[in-house]
Amino acid sequence: MKKYLLTLLLVAQPIFSELVLEITKGSDNPYSVALINFNGSNSAKYQVTSIVKNDLDRTGEFRILENNKLLSIPSSEEELNYSDFKLLGVDFIVMGSVAEEDISNIAATYKVFSVKTESQIRTSTVYGVPNKIRQLSHYISDGIYEEITGLQGVASTRLLYVTEERSKDRSLFKLIVADADGSNEQILLRSTEPIISPSWSPDSKQVAYVSFETGMAKVFTQYIATGKREIVLENQFQISSPSWSPNGKYLSLTMYQDGNAEIYILNLKNKNLTRLTNHYSIDTESSWSPNGSKVMFTSGRSGSPQLYEINLRKFNTVPKRVTFEGNYNAKGSYLPNGEGVIFVHRKNSSFQIALKYFNENFVRPLTNSKLDESPSISPNGNVIVYAISENGTGLLAGVTLSGARFRLPIQKGEVREPSWSGFLR
Amino acid sequence: MFNIQSKINKNLFNLFIFVFLISSCSSINVTEEVVYDGGISTVEASIREESSLDYETRAIFTNATVYFEFDKFNLNSKSLQTLKSAVAAMKDNSSIKITISGHADERGTREYNLALGQRRAESVRDYFAVNGINANRVTVKSYGEERPLSNGSDETSYAKNRRAEIN
Numbered sequence: 069m070k071k072y073l074l075t076l077l078l079v080a081q082p083i084f085s086e087l088v089l090e091i092t093k094g095s096d097n098p099y100s101v102a103l104i105n106f107n108g109s110n111s112a113k114y115q116v117t118s119i120v121k122n123d124l125d126r127t128g129e130f131r132i133l134e135n136n137k138l139l140s141i142p143s144s145e146e147e148l149n150y151s152d153f154k155l156l157g158v159d160f161i162v163m164g165s166v167a168e169e170d171i172s173n174i175a176a177t178y179k180v181f182s183v184k185t186e187s188q189i190r191t192s193t194v195y196g197v198p199n200k201i202r203q204l205s206h207y208i209s210d211g212i213y214e215e216i217t218g219l220q221g222v223a224s225t226r227l228l229y230v231t232e233e234r235s236k237d238r239s240l241f242k243l244i245v246a247d248a249d250g251s252n253e254q255i256l257l258r259s260t261e262p263i264i265s266p267s268w269s270p271d272s273k274q275v276a277y278v279s280f281e282t283g284m285a286k287v288f289t290q291y292i293a294t295g296k297r298e299i300v301l302e303n304q305f306q307i308s309s310p311s312w313s314p315n316g317k318y319l320s321l322t323m324y325q326d327g328n329a330e331i332y333i334l335n336l337k338n339k340n341l342t343r344l345t346n347h348y349s350i351d352t353e354s355s356w357s358p359n360g361s362k363v364m365f366t367s368g369r370s371g372s373p374q375l376y377e378i379n380l381r382k383f384n385t386v387p388k389r390v391t392f393e394g395n396y397n398a399k400g401s402y403l404p405n406g407e408g409v410i411f412v413h414r415k416n417s418s419f420q421i422a423l424k425y426f427n428e429n430f431v432r433p434l435t436n437s438k439l440d441e442s443p444s445i446s447p448n449g450n451v452i453v454y455a456i457s458e459n460g461t462g463l464l465a466g467v468t469l470s471g472a473r474f475r476l477p478i479q480k481g482e483v484r485e486p487s488w489s490g491f492l493r
Numbered sequence: 494m495f496n497i498q499s500k501i502n503k504n505l506f507n508l509f510i511f512v513f514l515i516s517s518c519s520s521i522n523v524t525e526e527v528v529y530d531g532g533i534s535t536v537e538a539s540i541r542e543e544s545s546l547d548y549e550t551r552a553i554f555t556n557a558t559v560y561f562e563f564d565k566f567n568l569n570s571k572s573l574q575t576l577k578s579a580v581a582a583m584k585d586n587s588s589i590k591i592t593i594s595g596h597a598d599e600r601g602t603r604e605y606n607l608a609l610g611q612r613r614a615e616s617v618r619d620y621f622a623v624n625g626i627n628a629n630r631v632t633v634k635s636y637g638e639e640r641p642l643s644n645g646s647d648e649t650s651y652a653k654n655r656r657a658e659i660n
Contacts, residue, residue: 188521196528203528215522234644245533259538262639264603273531281538284634285607295534306611306634309604322604327615327633329608350608366605372564373605396564399602412602419600439646441602457599460646485603492529 096471098131099216102158105135106176107143108166112198116166116176116205122249123209123223127450128472130216133158145179150186158183160216164208174198178208180215190215202252210493222248222446226489227453228256228266228275229464233481240481243277245292248446248488250464250476256290257297264485269312272489276300276310276319287321289336300334301341311355320344320354320363331365344378345387355401364390364409366398375400375411391424393431399442404449410434412441421454421467434467444488453486557659559617560652563598566612568620576617579659580624593617594658595635596642598651607637613657 103121106113117134124130135141139152142163153161164178174197180190192211196204203224210221225248233240243257243266257263261280268275269289276289282299285308290297301307306324313320319334323341329352331344345351349368356363360380367376367387372395376387391397396414403410403423413422413431421435421443439457446453453466453476462482466474476483557579559572568576583589595614597606614633621631643650 190522190524192522192524192526194526194528197530200528200530203530207526207528211524254533255535256533257536257538261538262636264607264637264639279538280636280639290536292533293531295536297536306607308607322608324611324635327611327618329611350605350612352608353602353604366602368605373601396601398605414601439600457646460644493526 098129100131100133100157100159101212101216102133102138102153102156102161104138104141104161104163106164106166106178108168110166110168112166112168112174112201115201116164116208119202119205119249120162120209120212123206123221124212126223126249126466126472126474127213127221128468128470128474129213145181145188148181150183153183160189162212168198172197174201174204176204176208178211180212202247206247206249207493219450220448220491221493222448222451222488222491224248224493225447225491226272227464227476228268228487228489229483230263230266230277230485231481231483232262232462243275245275256292256295265309266485267311267487268489270314270316270490272492275487276312278308278310287319289319300336301339309352309354313356314358314360320356322352322354331363333363353399357402358404358406362402364400364402366400372396373398375409390426391431392429397422397431401443401445403445404447410443410445410452412443421452423469435465440465442485444486446488447490451488453488455484455486558656559659561613561655561657563600563651563655564609566595566609566616568616573620576620576659580621580626583621583626583630590630590632591621591659592632592634594640595633596640596654596656596658597638598654599638599641599646600651601638603637603639607635607639610635610637610657613655617657617659 106117121132124132133156139155140149142148161181161183162178164176166176168174173195175193175195177193179188182189194204194207206223209223213221226245227248228245231242231244238260241259241263242255243263244253245256246253259279259281264278266275266277274289274291276287278285279288285306287300287307287310288297289300300319307321309322311320317336319336321332321334322329323332328348329350331351331354333342333344344363347369351365351367353366354363362380363378365376366373374397375390377390378387379385390409394414398412400409400411408423408425410421410423413420418438419440420433421440423432423434434452437456441455443452443454451466451468453464455462456465462484464476464483464486557575559568559575593614595610597609614635618631618633622628641654643653
């Protein structure tokens with residue numbers, strides 16, 4: 069018993085210290101899910117239950133009931149008494165177990181039951197390695213999410229972001245990749261010069277970013293697994309704001325060849341450049357539509373920063389203005405379904421994250437603090453992660469389209485410029 | 494009745510996910526999958542060496558800085574005064590080469606601010622060009638909002654950060 073307790077403490081401690089998840093508001097009409105503590109002979113079961121609960125909580129779409137809120141705790145399907153769950157208004161029941169098959173293998177099996185139909189609707193097994201329980205748990209969360217909502221989950225995806233640690237005479241910048249819940253941080257690049265505008269390749273195996281390490285802004289690409297990196301264009305001009313085309317063959321970027329910011333498309337294979345904009349005002353922050361037929365960008369051509377769209381299939385047409393409300397609309401990116409755009413919108417003196425559907429002629433504000441920046445949308449289109457500024461430091465926050473809000477754990481230093489990967493599972 | 498679908502996972506290790514759909518009055522979704530972990534490598538950016546500086550000629554020039562309004566890049570009368578003496582110093586000593594770096598405050602997006610910093614530096618370059626300074630003596634770049642002089646989030650700090658530095 070003593071040994072058992074000790075193991076529990078050792079395992080549980082890091083989870084609670086590294087992950088401070090604050091759900092400030094959830095969906096108005098959440099699914100009620102009874103999450104029964106996972107079974108199993110080893111300590112992993114506590115970790116799995118806790119991570120799955122956090123993942124499901126963060127979606128904002130569930131009300132999770134754990135063992136202490138339930139009338140009965142079945143350990144198998146045979147013991148399941150649906151009426152105990154009906155009384156509590158539970159919609160779905162999840163139960164599962166974790167088994168260490170040998171030293172290098174671990175398997176988790178989970179089942180989802182519908183209280184309405186009084187039947188099992190899913191049974192799944194996930195295989196992993198013991199020191200990656202977190203990833204294994206995220207797979208379970210995504211399976212449950214998928215089964216209940218019909219949408220692909222994003223607990224197993226990753227975030228890319230930049231941190232800055234300031235000391236007296238210099239700053240240390242880091243490009244970091246972490247799980248979607250902010251845990252499991254790993255450093256991709258460390259530099260004493262600024263790093264900005266990180267973004268993922270469509271297959272999520274590479275990242276592109278701007279590093280000032282050569283003395284001016286230059287775009288680099290880097291493989292996550294090997295660390296192999298390159299400057300995408302060797303010339304004397306400043307280059308920034310990289311964005312990968314959906315097919316992975318092109319990078320749109322901003323180059324200062326004429327001194328002024330203009331958007332180009334770079335063919336990554338033969339390094340051919342196609343100029344996309346030609347205007348004396350600022351043109352930057354390009355991003356691709358999901359099917360690759362359009363590029364959205366920020367332009368100062370109307371006298372204030374506004375979003376514009378270029379249709380790549382109608383060459384030489386005038387860019388179409390997308391935003392009209394307010395005098396600052398910038399860094400737009402398309403929703404994964406292509407039906408709208410998220411961007412930074414200035415309202416009075418505050419910068420907020422906003423959404424505009426193309427079939428509507430008004431802006432929907434999604435956040436309400438003072439200096440919200442860098443929105444990036446999850447691959448399932450449901451969650452937006454962005455940077456906020458609080459008490460003089462930057463941190464990451466999230467909002468779901470259903471209205472749930474959360475904060476990601478605070479890192480050392482200032483955190484900024486989050487970018488959401490594609491699906492990895 | 495069994496309906497077996499298989500799809501190949503996109504990931505490195507060609508993982509397979511088998512989805513068995515059992516159709517009866519109630520259907521159970523059965524899946525099996527393996528956690529993918531591709532590994533991660535850390536890179537240290539090698540920082541270029543600062544070019545050797547000519548302190549004598551730099552001293553004459555004394556690091557001039559000019560300031561700008563929010564989202565603006567035009568030079569005001571005070572800036573013109575500052576730049577006038579800079580032009581004079583460059584005419585006195587034709588060996589001086591300068592770098593103009595443009596900066597922005599933290600408000601607004603980082604990439605737009607990078608472009609705005611560039612416009613500010615370009616405004617200063619244009620002034621030098623109009624006043625007869627050869628373009629090959631002037632290098633222009635922008636740091637956007639990445640190198641603030643003051644870290645505060647108030648108008649006093651913002652005003653200090655919206656600048657172009659000549660050195």
